[in-house]
Amino acid sequence: MARFKVSYAPSVRRLPSYLLLAKQAQDHGDEYISGTMIAIELNLEPIQVRKDLSITGIVGKPKRGYPVGPLIAAIESYLNWDTRVDAVVVGAGNLGSALTGFPGFKQHGLHIVAGFDADPEKVGATIYDTPIYAMDKLDERVQSLGVTVAVLTVPSAYAQDIATRLVAAGITAIWNFTNVKLKVPDEVIVQNEDLSSGYAMLSIKRHLRSLMKTADAE
């Protein structure tokens, strides 16, 4: 179960926020955006922004910053967000629907071309123009669509079984929103999106703040 170890993972995770700012600068008609400006906007160190951007190969101009168009192109190319990628959503509940409808993903090349749900009420309907199919159509549809990316938003109890089916049908990358540690073959990519760890961070920060307040009062 070796996985694809990403170098510069923290930098990669910050790139989308740089991309957003670059796009805003573009909309605003700016020709250049400096690392310093990005850093101020995002509350980061300028050197960190420059270091992060360097992995995309973008070259800036002293005194001006980075040319906005090429910067956007460089980040999108580095992330492969300038190529269309088709995906299916499995589990068309609220979370699955939210992800299907989120316009940001399509902008990043991710097209949700089908959804699947166990609820007969949902089958046959569309969610933001995406058709929803019954779960027993999963294998056939994934194969015929030739889709290789799946977004998994089913109840934990079904996660492993469905993941296994997805892989059998040809899925090679799973964006996993369940808290189940999926067991899949080595060559299949799993990107876990764990909301609990985000909540753990929020909780710790609140705790930390309360400790600081107590200390202040002394």
Next chain:
Amino acid sequence: MARFKVSYAPSVRRLPSYLLLAKQAQDHGDEYISGTMIAIELNLEPIQVRKDLSITGIVGKPKRGYPVGPLIAAIESYLNWDTRVDAVVVGAGNLGSALTGFPGFKQHGLHIVAGFDADPEKVGATIYDTPIYAMDKLDERVQSLGVTVAVLTVPSAYAQDIATRLVAAGITAIWNFTNVKLKVPDEVIVQNEDLSSGYAMLSIKRHLRSLMKTADAE
């Protein structure tokens, strides 16, 4: 805009997955769970699990592992997940509804006591027993409920305005699911949940794999 810098943030983020395994062990009737077992299950190094768990103060038993009950208690206490925390959801769309209905959060002490939405269709209804109010009731309701935590799932365009209103109404911690870098006073905690960065990681892993396959073929 200094923020609460969390020491051991990576460890904190892993704690919820350890907690889940400990609870599963408990359901299974196990008395002990070893760091080695947890590591195998989660594809981590045993030493990392031990190091992470040590921050909670739990003490294990050589040859046996960690006592399951006390381990659960130690993690929950460290994360403050054994205390009830009330919160409101702002934006009762699909994402807000998903988070409101997610049973995991209530298990971790987070109770969504009210939701707010701009859509008149939703106002007056309930989502998983949580009442939805109109946006103009936000300030009054937050204050009268005495809630200090808010989950923000509104369209980006409204995020900053609403955050400002939330803070004015007494909110001191915001779980931010928008891609807007919120400007709030120093003492207000913002936990950003950025789905784009997760998708960036998935994209890079796919790219990395395709590079490796090309290399293999040579």
Next chain:
DNA sequence: TAGATTGTTAATCGATTAACAATC
């Protein structure tokens, strides 16, 4: 007892930050 596992101390690794020359 023997051996698996914990917990501590030290070493390594990688990410962040600092310093500064290059340059537009």
Next chain:
DNA sequence: TAGATTGTTAATCGATTAACAATC
């Protein structure tokens, strides 16, 4: 030109991993 900003090289910092004694 003067000075802000880039990009590189080096230093620092923090997280992960290794080594190993303690122990049940």
